[in-house]
Amino acid sequence: MVSLNVNGKKHRVDVPKDVPLLWVLRDHLKLTGTKFACGIGECGSCTVHIDGKAERSCVISVGDVEGKKITTIEGLPKDHPVKRAWIEEQVPQCGFCQPGQIMQVSALISEAKHPDPEKIIAAMDDVLCRCGSYPRIKRGIKRAVEIVRKEGKRS
């Protein structure tokens, strides 16, 4: 039995402790916004926040995140600057990698004292997109930082 704190809710899940967090989120908690695409922490589609930091949920065991604060794409507020920017800039194409992109960007923004779009863009190489939405992800990042500068951060 594993206890998890996901998107502000407590869950008890009957799985071995070595099961990757990704599968517990998707198959047990039905939070399917977090995607499986590589299984080895190489592509970033499964990115979630663990205590505010962007992590790859496909290579983290549930046992290692007990008692930590886990946030998935579903837990990021609808009016979060990154989500708003992503709609404003019409970023996604197929959209499969986008939860990972959004979680990576939102963590980088909240970690930085003074978010700098260029620095964030430079830190995005490990989140892959096959549709080639990179130019729009860049625009989305710039827009999100603008929103944050105007309105302040949101977790």
Added chain:
Amino acid sequence: MKSSISRRDFLKGTLAAAGLAIGASLTPFGTRLLSGAEMKAGFKPTVWYEITPDNMVTVWIPSSEMGQGAWTTLSMIVADELEADWKQIRIEQALAGEAFKNPLLHDQLTVASASVRGYYEPLSKAGAAGRMVLVKAAATRWKVPEGECRAQKGFVTHKKSGRKLSYGKLCEKAAAFPVPQEPVLKKESEFTYIGKTMRRLDIPEKVAGTAVFGQDFAVPGMLYASIARPPAYGAKPVSFDEKAAAAVEGVRNVAPLPMGVAVCADSLYAAWKGRDALKVQWDKGSLPDLDDDFMEKHFIEELDKPGSPVKTAPGAKEALAGAAKKVEAVYFVPPVAHVTMEPMNCTVHVQQDRCDVWAPTQGPLVARMVASKVADMPADKVYVHTTLLGCGLGRRAAPDFIVEGVILSKIAGKPVKLVWSREEDIRHDVFRAPTCHRIKAALDAEGRLTAWSHKVVTPSLMKDIYPAAVVNGVDFMSLWGLADFPNAPDNNNITYEIPNFDLEFLIDDLPIPVAPWRSVQNGPNGFITESFIDEVAHAAGKDPLDFRLDLLKNNMRARRVVEVVAEKAGWGKAAPHGHARGIAQHSCFGSYVAQVAEISVNEKDGRIKVHKVVAAVDCGLAVNPDPLRAQIEGGVIMGLSTVLRERVRFAEGGVKSANFNDYKIVRMSEAPEIEVHVVKSKEKLGGMGEPPVPPAAPAVANAFFNATGVRIRRLPLDPATVMEAIGKKA
């Protein structure tokens, strides 16, 4: 197929659900519009849209949504002609059905960049017909002439009397009228939505994380399945530990299948654990010597074997013999993988009297056909529900994963969700076909091209799936970019007007499975022809731009995009210090694209940096401009990925590449600035999903030549290849 409506036999009736529904049926004579009653009577759910008393317009989308914006763009066509308010529009993904066939493809397939150009006519006619009966219904009710009524933004109004009725209020009455078979279409100047950017309907749920891809679909009580697959082509299992797999907690079934050994379990990680516990031992397969070197050597050797003539030019030999200058080159493009971001998957439930398939598929009718065969059930008992697709790229038109899902649900007697791992997805992909070409060109004393003799060795794409398409040893799909099927409606031919062009083709028979990959063989064939034409231009001592324009004298659409891109990219002006430019153009799927890439080369580590790509396109009317731009940006980047990064590696008779750590695709830092110019065009509608891909790779390779003086004739131009090529020069 041109839609000519030859019958005017309207049937009257109302739809039971109350409302107005308009569909269309593809007959041998073209598209015929159907009223709700007709559809109910004779056809499966075939409506294009339905207006209901709640004042909503539901559009059934026949195409798979894979990021190209099909939901939105197809709805715009209906909404515009119908004069609906955009807020009234909601969409439903259509089930697999005969009536949803794309008139261009004669199938319900989302391939060949054909959604907008194929469905434009039936959808606009259906929209216009609806508008006309709604006006008629209002005019009848008000007892005024139809000409005094106007449909706009979901209402019919009668200005003189100031009366106004919503579509929701009129729909039941409208359903009683016959559907006009030759509706009057709007003029371009009258469009409300077409030509203006409408935000994509699928984006909000994709950003929220609630969008349902195939991978996200679930039915209660389903099992999860995984298959241990052979590491080498043709390999059979010698032994496996069934007991060990069955002993894994949660494992329910272990089953040897033609494609491997399957495990069904209560969870996916249990299925994967079970699969690993099988420890399958495989034999060496059908061609254990197959590896990268073997493949390349094999293709080069095959070039010397006789092939089948595709185009013959009796004067070619003579022109080559008497040439003032001859250019000859051999090109090889190894296979690349689709690596759709979402690995292959499907969920299937085979029951006594029906079979349901939920899948991210580009070919719902193909899926229905194979499911019907495997489930041994008539096609009308098979329901294929298309989910969202995490990339399509051509991979999801193949039904291999559907076949597996149906087999497994039959075995388990339960709904089964099959999820391929990334390793399976790469190693068991059906690749973009490797292709090897030898080209000889002749130039006269003035540097004019007088002959072009071209030989191709490549596997056939159609041989196994539709053998009748291979005629006299020629599979034109494998030659797209050089030559298209006779009488084909598209322009997948070589764009240039070349005197004495001959083409010979040999089908290769290596056991590597191949399939269409975004732009099909226009990609590799375009890379080769656009690199070679550059070689010939340089040999002729001419500017590659002028040389191309000269051969495009009579191809105004191609010529125009080349001129536009050259102007916008500053062709002929000096590039920034240390940078070099390259140009390329290619036309396919009804559209014309030219690109200029600006690059620099780090000669210390062999890395090419692409700074900027300027693209000019002519696709006729740009129905939804912003998603169209997104397709161009994405297509350029995918093309860059093939020139900078991608190559499937082979070893010991099978695929060595396995995941994103050894199959590299381009990343954020490698994506250049992309400047897009969509030329205003009144020409025929062309596709835009694929045409932006082919010019990107040769534009970079041509820029590399301009930067280094070295021509690389094999993809990709990765650091190792670049270092080797530069080393050879020194």
